[in-house]
Amino acid sequence: MAADGPEALSLLDADIAARTDTYFSRTRRVVDRYGDKRVTYAVFLRRPVISAPRLMVSWLEQAAEARGSEFVIEVMYPEGNWVGAGEPLAYITGSLSQLSDLETLFLQKIGPPSVAAHNAYQMCLALPHAGFLAMEARHCAGAEMQEMMAYAAAVGSAAAVSEGARGFIGNANNATAHWFGRPHGLGTMPHALIGYAGSTLRAAEMFHATFPEENLTVLVDYFGKEITDSLAVCRHFRRLAEAGRLAVRLDTHGGRFIEGLDPAESYAVLERHAPGAIRRYRSETELRYLVGTGVSAAAIWRLREALDEAGFPAARIVASSGFSVGKCQVMADAAVPIDVVGTGSFLPEIWSETYATADIVAYDGVAMVKVGREFLLRRPEGGGGHGGGRGG
Numbered sequence: 335m336a337a338d339g340p341e342a343l344s345l346l347d348a349d350i351a352a353r354t355d356t357y358f359s360r361t362r363r364v365v366d367r368y369g370d371k372r373v374t375y376a377v378f379l380r381r382p383v384i385s386a387p388r389l390m391v392s393w394l395e396q397a398a399e400a401r402g403s404e405f406v407i408e409v410m411y412p413e414g415n416w417v418g419a420g421e422p423l424a425y426i427t428g429s430l431s432q433l434s435d436l437e438t439l440f441l442q443k444i445g446p447p448s449v450a451a452h453n454a455y456q457m458c459l460a461l462p463h464a465g466f467l468a469m470e471a472r473h474c475a476g477a478e479m480q481e482m483m484a485y486a487a488a489v490g491s492a493a494a495v496s497e498g499a500r501g502f503i504g505n506a507n508n509a510t511a512h513w514f515g516r517p518h519g520l521g522t523m524p525h526a527l528i529g530y531a532g533s534t535l536r537a538a539e540m541f542h543a544t545f546p547e548e549n550l551t552v553l554v555d556y557f558g559k560e561i562t563d564s565l566a567v568c569r570h571f572r573r574l575a576e577a578g579r580l581a582v583r584l585d586t587h588g589g590r591f592i593e594g595l596d597p598a599e600s601y602a603v604l605e606r607h608a609p610g611a612i613r614r615y616r617s618e619t620e621l622r623y624l625v626g627t628g629v630s631a632a633a634i635w636r637l638r639e640a641l642d643e644a645g646f647p648a649a650r651i652v653a654s655s656g657f658s659v660g661k662c663q664v665m666a667d668a669a670v671p672i673d674v675v676g677t678g679s680f681l682p683e684i685w686s687e688t689y690a691t692a693d694i695v696a697y698d699g700v701a702m703v704k705v706g707r708e709f710l711l712r713r714p715e716g717g718g719g720h721g722g723g724r725g726g
Contacts, residue, residue, distance in 0.1 A: 346400045354438040361434045373430045374696040376422040376703075376710035377441070381687050383448035384455050385411040385423055386489045389482060390444040394426065394436065403432040414451075414493040422710055423448065425695075437692050445690030446479070446682060447486035453659055453680040454490025458499040460662035461672060466491065467520060468505035469654065470678030477509070484510030487680055503674065522548070525585075528556040534563040535570055542571070550574055551581040551652055560584060560592040560633075561640045568646045581650035581673065584637060588628035588656075592636065600625035600632035604668060607635045611668040623664040629655040631668035638671045652676060658683065 351359060365371070377390075387409050398405045405428040411417045423444065426433065458466060468487040474480040484505055491501035491514075505511055507519040523541055531537035538552045550571060554563045564582040574580040586592050591600070604612045604625060611631065612624060624631045634653055641649050654676035657665075661679070665672065682688045695703045695710050703710055 346397060350397075350435055350439065354435045358435045358437055362431055365431045365434060370429050370431045371698050372427065373433065373694045373698075374425050374427040375433065375437070375692045376695045377424045377426065377444060377690060377692045378420055378422045378710060379417075379445055379448060379688075379690050381419050381449070382452065383417050383423075384451035384490055384493055385409070385413055385415045385417050386447040386451040386486050387424055387444055388413060388489075389447060389485060390424070390440050393443055394440055397436055398428070398432070401432055403429055405433065414489050414496070416452075416493075417448070420709055423690075425712070426692075427696075430694075430697075441690040441692060443482065446685075446688040447482045447489070448690070449682045449688045450483050450486035450680050451490035451493070453682065454487045454502065455493045456490075456659045457657070457662045457675075457677065457680055458491055458494030458501045459497060460659065460666045461675065462494070462499035464672045465500050465503040465674045467652075467674055467676045468502055468510075468514070468678070468680075469521075469676045470681050471505075471507050471510070473678045473681055480507075481510055483678075483681055484513045488513035490680065506676075522551045523553060525553060525556050528553055533557075534559075535566050538567050538571065542574075549579045549581070551583050553585060554582045555584060555586040555592070558590065558593060560586065560637060561594055564637060564649075565640060565644050565646075568641065568644065568649050575646045575649040578648040578650060581652045582637070582641075583652040583654065583676070584629045584633060585654045585676075586628050586633065588622075588626070591627050592629075592633040595630075595633060595636060597625065599636075600630060603632040603636050603639070606639075608668040608670075611664075614667075619660065620664050623661050624668060629653050629657075631665055631670045634665075634670045634672060635668070650674065 391407050394405055394407055405426055408425040410422050410424055417423055468484055470483045471480050474483055487502050495501040502514060504514045504516050504520040506521045511517060511519050523537060528534055528537045531540055534552060534554055534556060538550060542550055552567050554560045557563065567582065568575040568580060571580050601612060634651060637651060650673035651671060652674040653672050656679060657675050657677040658679040693703055693707050693710055695701060701711050
């Protein structure tokens with residue numbers, strides 16, 4: 335916090351008063367009038383998640399310090415562990431007067447990151463040999479969400495890495511790079527630089543001249559010549575390509591096929607490399623990921639073919655554009671040769687699934703919860719512990 339003592343308390347309370355739901359603020363006033371009680375809140379989500387409690391816990395600790403109070407926060411599933419639907423992620427115990435008006439804000443800080451961490455975890459496990467680059471910032475509603483989502487990607491990644499995946503190798507901006515153990519964000523060029531330069535190769539030359547020590551990743555879809563421009567860049571930067579320091583990035587939008595592909599040729603490409611993937615039953619969405627427009631499995635395989643045939647087997651492929659959990663799973667089924675995935679699609683697609691909920695489950699040590707939420711009450715000793723391994 336920017337201030338200490340009474341000033342910090344004043345700033346905190348002013349912010350809470352402005353942002354919390356009114357009925358919580360009024361509850362605090364009632365409790366202050368009629369007498370405080372020590373309560374325990376159970377915090378949970380209605381869907382499976384990966385536990386990502388750190389931001390909530392940190393904020394509650396700051397709030398307690400500023401208010402001269404003390405909250406006992408019991409995280410029931412360590413950060414990065416799988417949590418089943420309805421299982422309490424944490425119990426928070428303390429003064430009802432001091433906690434009642436914090437509920438709105440502490441719930442904001444645990445629901446979205448826990449769901450996003452689950453998505454990131456699933457994506458990394460679906461493509462365990464690919465690295466992931468977090469590119470979610472432009473899709474976030476402000477700096478706080480940006481921080482939550484980067485944290486979530488790092489938590490989900492670490493959980494997947496512990497199971498053998500490569501996981502997230504970094505992110506695209508400096509402010510949240512610390513979550514990935516990096517001093518700064520990663521990335522080379524947007525489409526705007528290609529347009530500015532007037533050609534894909536010229537943009538690559540400009541970038542390399544400006545940042546000669548950096549590995550080079552070149553967007554190749556701007557002019558619709560994904561294959562032609564990829565090979566031109568590799569030939570020009572042959573030493574980088576042969577050293578594995580050059581990557582071409584496919585970001586073709588869904589309005590067209592990459593250079594040289596159409597529906598028939600897309601099927602032919604997968605028939606050469608992953609025939610089983612196109613012979614299984616597929617939804618319309620899955621078929622689009624396999625053989626449709628944009629960055630499909632067929633597109634990535636065709637680019638890999640072209641690079642190998644031209645003598646650039648060490649040139650890497652970065653793929654982006656809509657890489658959600660579902661798309662990653664389809665890509666895995668087609669065994670696509672992706673080296674790095676650039677994605678912001680670990681952000682929750684259905685925001686209502688991110689809504690964390692809290693219920694008070696004890697007043698002055700007496701267990702009590704509204705009817706229908708008895709599953710939140712503490713389990714008796716020996717009745718099944720928390721903090722177990724991950725599940726599906």
